[in-house]
Amino acid sequence: MSRKKFIMSLGASCKNWNWSWSFVNHSDQCVYFGAWKEELTARGQVILSETWGPGTGNTKAAYREATENVQLVEKDGYRLFTFPMERKPTSDGSIKIGKLTPEITPCLLERIGTEWFAQVQLSGLPPSLTKKALERLYSEGGKQQKLVTRYERDNRARRACLRAHGFDCATCGANLMEIYGEVARDFIHVHHLTRLSDMGDDYRVNPKRDMRPLCPNCHSIAHLRVPPFSLAQIREFLKTSAC
Structure with a gap:
């Protein structure tokens, strides 16, 4: 499944499908971050770091969007979910998004210094939601997810x-x-x-x-x-x- 199709199945979107790694569904107040498998630490998974930005051009816009989406979680109470993704090697050494796993995990957000960590919520949490579970979560009787004012x-x-x-x-x-x-x-x-x-x-x-x-x-x-x-x-x- 492509990244765009997966994100759209969550009712979420972004400003740049090529560069964004954070996505938002305002109607259900959910934020989704792609989490690099290589950024897993004892504190959780790094989903944003000040050392990653702001960059230039498209990467600058994607970084700014990620900081805005973090604010939705910190200030407005949006729920945070992550999904695993891998880095795609490039000849010039730049970072591009490669394969992803179409599963989401609910997380808590913690900022430590210049980094934001996604931490899996509490022990005993149900397994990561699969696409089938997401369809039950975001659709009712085959209807498209409703928009709110x-x-x-x-x-x-x-x-x-x-x-x-x-x-x-x-x-x-x-x-x-x-x-x-x-x-x-x-x-x-x-x-x-x-x-x-x-x-x-x-x-x-x-x-x-x-x-x-x-x-x-x-x-x-x-x-x-x-x-x-x-x-x-x-x-x-x-x-x-x-x-």
């Missing part, structure tokens, strides 16, 4: 949710600024109680009713399955583990 994709819904519910995690109660200090001010993920892809074509998101703030850990737990775990179920997990 710009309002539902942009930061206005996020801001309205946080105005209504604050910055404490709705399941564990954590306030990240209280834990990490000023660096985490106003940082929290927002979670759709009903997946955007499950909403009707004319459904309009009500941030107060349909969204809740979740810390990155609880947000990851919510999406360990499809459909996501409910907030009540996550609270029960926390209650049980504390016993």
Whole structure:
């Protein structure tokens, strides 16, 4: 399967199919990074490094796009997935994208110094999703994945949710600024109680009713399955583990 066909099967896209290694699906708030097999370390897989850019021309645009997509995960709570890819040897020593494996793995994002690492989410995670699983995730009854309005994709819904519910995690109660200090001010993920892809074509998101703030850990737990775990179920997990 070609890279473009694989990415499009996820409902994602990019700005340059020849050079981009990061892709985004705004409707489901998912970011996909191709991860070099050669960049696997004990800390995780390096998906972006300041030493890779900014470059010039197409490589500069691809690097800028990757930094923008990382911001979607860090600031806007988009979920991160990776898929394995290999470097293609070139005579001039430049890096080109070679073969890929059409499987995605949900990951957590961590920045260490000048590098961003994708770390597989928690032990006990289901195996990487195959194309068949992705078809179940992104289509319903053979219909194409539905698009949502710009309002539902942009930061206005996020801001309205946080105005209504604050910055404490709705399941564990954590306030990240209280834990990490000023660096985490106003940082929290927002979670759709009903997946955007499950909403009707004319459904309009009500941030107060349909969204809740979740810390990155609880947000990851919510999406360990499809459909996501409910907030009540996550609270029960926390209650049980504390016993």
